[in-house]
Amino acid sequence: MSVGPISETGGPENREKWRTDLRDVNVRVWLEGPAPAPTSLDSSLRRNSAFIKRLKQPNLSESKAQILQELACLNLRKYLDELVPSLPEILWRNTSLKDRYAAVEILSALHVKFGGDEFTKPFMSALAQELVPAATVFEGSAEQAQKEEANRTARHRTLARIVTELVLVGFVGPLDKQDVLRHGLEWLFGILRSLLAQDRDHIYTSLVQGLLRSYGSILLASVPEHEAGQPWMTVGDSSPSPTALVSEEWQTKFRRLFETYYVTLTRHASRLHASLQKQAQRNRDAYIRHGEVFEDRQAKFERQAKETKTLMESTQAISVMLQVHGLDLPDPQNEPVQKQGLLLGAKSTLAEMSARTEQEFASGKSPWEDEETRNFYTDVCDLRAHVPPSLLAGGAQGDDPKKASTETEELSSLTSLLDRLPLLGNREMVDQLAIELAFYTKPATRKRLVERLLSVPKQRWDLVPYYARLIATLHPYMPLLVDSVVEQVDQRLRRMSLRSKMDAQTRGQAIVYLGELTKFGLVPEHIVFHMFSRLLDDFGRVSLEMLALLLETCGRYLYRMPATNAPMQNVLDQMRRKRAAHHLEEHHGLLLDNAYFKCVPPEYPVVVHRTLSIKEQFVVHLFEEKLTEMKMDRISQLVRALDWQDASMEDLLFDMFTSPWRVRYEGVRVLADLLRVLHSWHAPFVVRVLDRVVEGIDTDLSRTDYMAGQQRVARVRYLGELFQCQLIPPEAVLDQLWRLVVRRVHRPDRYDDFTRVRLVCTLLQTCGEAFSAHPWRKRMDDFLAAFQYYLLAKPMPPVDVAYQVEQTLDQLRPRRSRHPSKAALAQRLDKILPLFYQRDLTSIVAGLVKTGGTEHRPGNDESDSEIPRDLRDEWASSGDESDSQDGTDSLYASEGEPASASDNELDPEAALDEQADDELEHELALLMAEANAAPGWLSGGGSTLERTRQALSGASVPPRPPPAAPTVSSPDFMTFSLLSRKATKEIQVPAAASISVRARQQQEQEAAERQQLKAYVLAYRDREEGSRAT
Structure with a gap:
């Protein structure tokens, strides 16, 4: 695509020729389609990402030539989904005239490259969504709402001009051969009508002024001065040019649209003027009664007078551009009311000057x-x-x-x-x-x-x-x-x-x-700019500090004021060029950069928060404010009556059930009871919630963020309440308690951090009394011993933590004395800790041994010879009790469903998954580290772990068993070898299982690698022999 250059100072003829060239190219693409892309285009991620990043930078006019050159060489087809949504933001950031022209050329080049269906239509949809009026009222303070409204108006003002220019160059389609701009004008008319029809406060007066100033001669026909709203045929003899770009029909529609907006604007201005006169009369009466005008009343009057004056100036400007009769109303500031030497409408000269220049500044930035x-x-x-x-x-x-x-x-x-x-x-x-x-x-x-x-x-x-x-x-x-x-x-x-x-x-x-x-x-201006010039000419160490300080003090003011905007822009450009040309120290470079962004702060996109629907707000209201024991039955009925097929509603319920900190602290128990009620109707959902709660606790142990302390405590208490509601088994609670007091590599635990202590006390206070019965009392006593040793390994706890620990232990074991010393606890843990490790290490392969016909018990292996007999008997009875409650545990997983025979069978994929292997490696590494290192948990060098390590190191290696005859396996099964301490056991796994498929793929990959390595070696040997022969 090749068009003539366009400049900001070019005349109407130059701009019209530029539009004609672009229109011819865009219309040809709409009618004939884009040209086929060459096969030699660059599709690399680095160059395409760099192109998109360069396109998002401001001042497109400076980089237009480079962007167009790169666009012809890149294959951006895979990146259109990322590029198209970001284009509206790129457009409204380029506010100057030359940048808008550059943006139109770049968009036309993209249109020529990809065509209307692939690029232009999705882009126009994204642009139309950006140009919609505000749907809801901004929730926040009045100052924030006013700022949000000003930002939105500025964006719409810039986008409206670019959209109009795109319509005039034939960018919007599809096209009609008789009238190529008909569809684009209809689309532009619909956008303007939606914006102006809902503008009751007339905040888009600057948008209308900008459109009429730039494109009034094209969109509107020249007519004599008339009354606003007068029918077209009675205006006068208006004979549009036969070569006009916009037809007479569309000129009539646009004139009627703008004149209707002008009529509503004059009515609004009249109401404000009448209100201002009434306020002035009330001020005069207040002065007569009280002898003075209060500050709040005077401030309100001045603010209203300023708004009325601004609106009157906008009305007058629009009337001139529309060639209609203006609204002749007196300016309130020209009628000051004096009473005994007091000028009610008076303001200082500097305040008047600042208010006027701030309103006249075209960019709308204060x-x-x-x-x-x-x-x-x-x-x-x-x-x-x-x-x-x-x-x-x-x-x-x-x-x-x-x-x-x-x-x-x-x-x-x-x-x-x-x-x-x-x-x-x-x-x-x-x-x-x-x-x-x-x-x-x-x-x-x-x-x-x-x-x-x-x-x-x-x-x-x-x-x-x-x-x-x-x-x-x-x-x-x-x-x-x-x-x-x-x-x-x-x-x-x-x-x-x-x-x-x-x-x-x-x-x-x-x-x-x-x-x-x-x-x-x-x-005076010449003094301050002379100082800038001297500092830039010198650009030394002292001058840099003075320049940065002067920019931070008054640079923003000079840059935003219209009278000093141009020279201040020259100063900033010169400073940036010198900053890039000189090798400055890091300190001075930061000073200049901070000063520059103090003058020209970067613009950040507005964060749009998702608004909840009425039903979602009702659900949040139920959980956060109405969740009590008295209303639990009614709330459960309402929750069951919700649309569970709606994914957004289910996600909201999942978020509420997995966020116990969002409800009141006394409502956590009600939340767990409500989840228990839902288990009969939505069992998979309840299982997801339980998994997320347990995973959340594990995630909390891996971070030390004090901001999430309340969430950690609420989640642990929620786990205890879920146990009380019989949604999780006792083993899960005991395992969680054990994980809280055992150190892990991926779970940091500082020496002076008592977060885990608080979590243990919270969980024990919630459900600790349930472990006082026979099957679990011994294991809870063992855990309490480990917990007290964990406390002794830390410094003196704070008063609140010490009180919480004392209250927890008194609640669980009120008549039992504490262990007096660390040595006594070490002797007890010397017997308990290996059993905990043994139970943790064998939990993965327990099911595998059970499938071989022998039931596994912690006391049946030879490795249990070091464990005291009383502890083995206690743990064995605990295991029997656990096995006897298999039916109860099955109810936790799937209540109301009969247990099938396949539930008791072995699942090798679950037993040998990667997570279990990683956990096993962590446990083994921790066990060896604690056995080899200095005594941490246990005291003395004669512990069971040390004796086990010495025994293992001194044991002889048994002879290799004779090779067994190869077993012929069925093609429907695959043989795996399970290594245990007694012997090696072979397991037949179905060939269709994922673990078999992975193993077979790994074997094939290894065989291919061996064949490739063999070929490399043979080829190398052939080359060596050939070189020797020559």
């Missing part, structure tokens, strides 16, 4: 960071409301040497006021001091005041803004004061530039002083 900062620099106190006019008039006169002798008497009373300067801390104190200083308007007073204002104490840079506000307040009545301060600050900075070793505090204060006075509009 030069102030927030509303409070804007009020500080623009809402300056008017001294005429507090000081007699005769005294204020005397302050503007020049020096009179004849009266200098009579002014010395006032200096003594002035000293007490000047001593209050270092005590300034807010706007009210500054305004009060300005009012008191206004009574001292003699020349000698002014000289004394200049000296004190320039002598800012060191390390008190926070006083400089207050001093500048004081000067701005006195400026209308003491103009020579500002001249003296600005002149001396400028001279001080000129001297400092020649003395680089001057005190940094003094130099910084002077720069900040100049910047603060600039934000009040007291420094």
Whole structure:
């Protein structure tokens, strides 16, 4: 695609030729389709991702040529799903005219490359979704809502201009051969009508002005001045050009749309004007009754007057561009109401100037960071409301040497006021001091005041803004004061530039002083920009620090104000170029970068939060506010009546059931009881919830984030309540308790962290009393011994943790004394700990041994010879009890379903999965580490682990058994060898099982690797023999 260049300063003929060239290319693509893509296009991820990243950067006009060149060489077909949704954001970030032209050319190139069906239609759908009005009211403060509304209006204003340009170049399709722009104009008309029809507050006046200013001559026909809303045929003799791009029919529709919006705008302006007049009358009445107008009433009047004035100016501009009669209403600011010397509608000169320039700034971005900062620099106190006019008039006169002798008497009373300067801390104190200083308007007073204002104490840079506000307040009545301060600050900075070793505090204060006075509009432009020029020319170490400080102080103000935007942009561009050309230190580079982004802060996309539906809000309300024991039956009926087929509703319920911290703490038990009720109807859902709760506890042990402490405690208590509701077996609770007090490599546990102690106490207080019966009492006693040893391995716990531990132990074993020392606990753990490890290590292969016809017990293996007999008997009886409750455990998994014979059979895939292997390796590594290292849990070197290690190291290796005759396996089964301590057992696994398929694939891969290695060796040998023969 090749079109002529277009520039921002080009005339209408140049722009029309540019549109014609693009339109011809786009129409050809719509009618004939895109050209076939060459096969040599680059599809690499790196280059395509770099292209998309470059496209997302601002200032497209500068990189347009490179983007178009890369677009012709890349194959972006696989990346369209990522590129298309991000294009609207790219477009509204490029606000300048030349950037919009560059964006249109790039979009046309993408249209030519991929065609309308593959690229253009999805992009127009994404663009139409971005140009829809706000569907809901913004939930937040009024200031946040106003900011959100301003951002959305700015985005729509930029996108509307780009969309109009795309329609004019034939980008929107499909096309009609008789009227190529018909479909695009219809699409544009629908978008504008949806935006303007819902604009009751008329926030899109800037959007309408921008469209009429840029494209009014194309979308609207030239007609004589008439009344808004007058029918087209009665307007006058309007004869559109036969070569007009937009037909007369569409010109009529667009004119009717804009004139209808203008009529509603005039009605809104009339209502605001009437309301302003009523407010002014109420202010006059309040002044008569009370002798003054309160600050809140005056502030409301000024804000309403400002809004009315802005709306009137917009109305007047739109009426001129539409060629309709304007609305002739008097400006409230031109009718000030005076009563006994008080000017109700008066505002200071600086405040008027700031309000006007802020409204006239085309970008819509305020030069102030927030509303409070804007009020500080623009809402300056008017001294005429507090000081007699005769005294204020005397302050503007020049020096009179004849009266200098009579002014010395006032200096003594002035000293007490000047001593209050270092005590300034807010706007009210500054305004009060300005009012008191206004009574001292003699020349000698002014000289004394200049000296004190320039002598800012060191390390008190926070006083400089207050001093500048004081000067701005006195400026209308003491103009020579500002001249003296600005002149001396400028001279001080000129001297400092020649003395680089001057005190940094003094130099910084002077720069900040100049910047603060600039934000009040007291420094001439040539002075501050001359300072920028000098600092950029020098660009040394001292100049860099001064430049960064000056930019941070007043750079944003100068960049946002329309009068100084262009020269400030030149300053920033020059600074960026020098920053890139020089090799600066890291400190100086960060200073310049921070100063630049302080002036031009980056724009962040608006985060759109998902809004819950009415049903979802009702569910959240039930769980978070209404979940109590008295209402549990009714809530269970409502939850069962929900649409469980809806995936979003099921996900919400899953999130509520797995987030016990979202309900009240006393409602956790009710939440577990509600899950128990749902088990009969939605068993798979309940199993998912239980798995997520257990996984969440394991995840909590792997992180040490104190922000999630409440979630950890709630999840552990939820586990205990689930056990009380018989949704999980006792083994799961005991295993979880054991995992809480045993160290693991992937579960950090700091020496002074008592998070696990709190979790253990919470779980024991919730369901610990259920383990006081015969089958589980011995195992709970063993765990309590391990828990007390875990406590002794840590430092002295805090008071709350110690109290919680004491209360927990008293609740479980009120009549049992604590273990007196660490040595006594070590002797007991020397007998218990190997049994815990033995039970943990053999849990994976217990089912495998059981399938061979022999029932496995912890006391049946030869490895249990080191365990005392009483403990073996206790654990054996515990195992019998566990086996006797298989029917109960099956109810936890699938209540209401009969147990089949296949449930008791072996599942080799589950027994030998990767997770079990990893857990086994971790346990073995931990066991060997604790056996070889210094005693951590156990004391003394003669522990069972040490004796086991020595026995294993000294044992002889048994002779290799004779090779057995190969067994002929059926093709439907695959033979696996299970290694145990007694013997090697062979297991027949079905060939269709996933473990058999993986094993067979691994064998085939190894065979192929061996064949390939053999071929490499033979080829190498052939080459060696050939080289020797030659």
